[in-house]
Amino acid sequence: MNPEDILSAINKISSNTIGKLEEFSSFEWDAPSRCHMWANKDVAAHLVATLGFNLNSITMALSGNSLPGEGMPNPGTFHSTQIAPGIASRAIQLSETSLRNKTTLVKALSDIQQDFNETCKTINKSRWELKAYHPVNMLSISEMLLIVLLEVSLHTWDIFNSLQDDYVVDEESAILLVNLWKNPKANRWFIVDPSGDSPDVTPKVIDIDLGLEKKLRLTTYKGTLDIFEKADTMDLAPTTIQTSPRDFSLLITARKNLFDLIDQKKVTVEGNKKNVLMFHHWFKGT
Numbered sequence: 193m194n195p196e197d198i199l200s201a202i203n204k205i206s207s208n209t210i211g212k213l214e215e216f217s218s219f220e221w222d223a224p225s226r227c228h229m230w231a232n233k234d235v236a237a238h239l240v241a242t243l244g245f246n247l248n249s250i251t252m253a254l255s256g257n258s259l260p261g262e263g264m265p266n267p268g269t270f271h272s273t274q275i276a277p278g279i280a281s282r283a284i285q286l287s288e289t290s291l292r293n294k295t296t297l298v299k300a301l302s303d304i305q306q307d308f309n310e311t312c313k314t315i316n317k318s319r320w321e322l323k324a325y326h327p328v329n330m331l332s333i334s335e336m337l338l339i340v341l342l343e344v345s346l347h348t349w350d351i352f353n354s355l356q357d358d359y360v361v362d363e364e365s366a367i368l369l370v371n372l373w374k375n376p377k378a379n380r381w382f383i384v385d386p387s388g389d390s391p392d393v394t395p396k397v398i399d400i401d402l403g404l405e406k407k408l409r410l411t412t413y414k415g416t417l418d419i420f421e422k423a424d425t426m427d428l429a430p431t432t433i434q435t436s437p438r439d440f441s442l443l444i445t446a447r448k449n450l451f452d453l454i455d456q457k458k459v460t461v462e463g464n465k466k467n468v469l470m471f472h473h474w475f476k477g478t
Contacts (some may be wrong), residue, residue: 446477
């Protein structure tokens with residue numbers, strides 16, 4: 193995983209998003225996004241906030257400080273769904289107050305994206321592994337870039353797919369994000385306890401075939417779900433899900449329904465199909 197590749201993908205998507213937002217009509221700006229209860233302008237405001245947060249965390253890490261900011265929780269102490277309401281309220285507040293003007297918001301997004309890029313371009317190879325704070329966990333700066341790539345690529349889809357239903361997740365980014373899906377320090381952010389509100393705690397083993405060199409493996413056991421890269425020495429799982437990196441990024445972040453994509457022939461399930469019935473109890477989105 194090359195941090196420069198991730199940074200390049202972030203900059204490509206961000207620049208394209210800013211250019212399109214500048215051309216938005218009032219209708220497009222206020223239209224509902226694919227994020228529940230968020231208008232497109234709210235998603236744009238969230239991108240300003242999340243880029244700012246991650247930039248601050250990376251800047252602090254570069255100065256030797258990886259402590260949580262004032263009022264922030266200790267890393268790894270809860271799930272993203274627990275702070276989702278607060279994040280949503282903050283985004284809507286921004287888009288209705290200090291960033292209510294489209295020109296002002298888009299300029300703020302452009303400025304923070306430029307600051308983020310310029311800061312990351314100064315990081316030399318030996319410093320990418322410095323630890324930085326994120327609510328999900330203590331992560332290296334290079335892993336933080338994957339979190340940012342998740343934010344910009346999926347929220348960009350939230351905006352533009354709401355207006356153009358054939359808009360897809362950036363392919364390069366979807367492939368890079370596989371490094372996030374299999375990272376146990378970071379993927380807890382969107383994995384829900386599989387025992388949850390369901391009585392089905394039967395152990396399951398599912399292979400995820402994304403058409404790449406390596407498959408992912410998903411296992412559930414005693415209320416714990418893990419996703420990791422399948423070793424070549426491992427036997428074939430009882431169930432295999434075949435799909436594209438683009439569609440998997442929408443599935444694992446709860447933006448698409450597995451069974452809808454099966455009907456659309458964008459997902460194929462081979463083997464024991466009962467193993468996937470609880471898929472949407474495992475992933476609640478981010």
